[in-house]
Amino acid sequence: MLVEAAWAYRYSPAVRGKLRGRLQGQPPEVVACSWAAQCRLHATYRNITARKGAHTAVVAVARELSGFVWGLMTGNTEV
Secondary structure, three states: OHHHHHHHHHOOOOOOOHHHHHHOOOOHHHHHHHHHHHHHHHHHHHHHHHHHOHHHHHHHHHHHHHHHHHHHHHOOOOO
């Protein structure tokens, strides 16, 4: 599932549409953490794609995404 989710990071991070509505009323720390994750994962995808190709980049992004999920589960959400 993480690999499938990682394909979404091919596109530039943006807050529009339904995501904007879901973010309204959320704590600023949550919004900051999610934005940092989007930017970092997209940058990782772009950097690795340039060197090793899209499939390798997606697996690397999935690994990093699992780190963000782990951080949320353990309370380690520092940006």
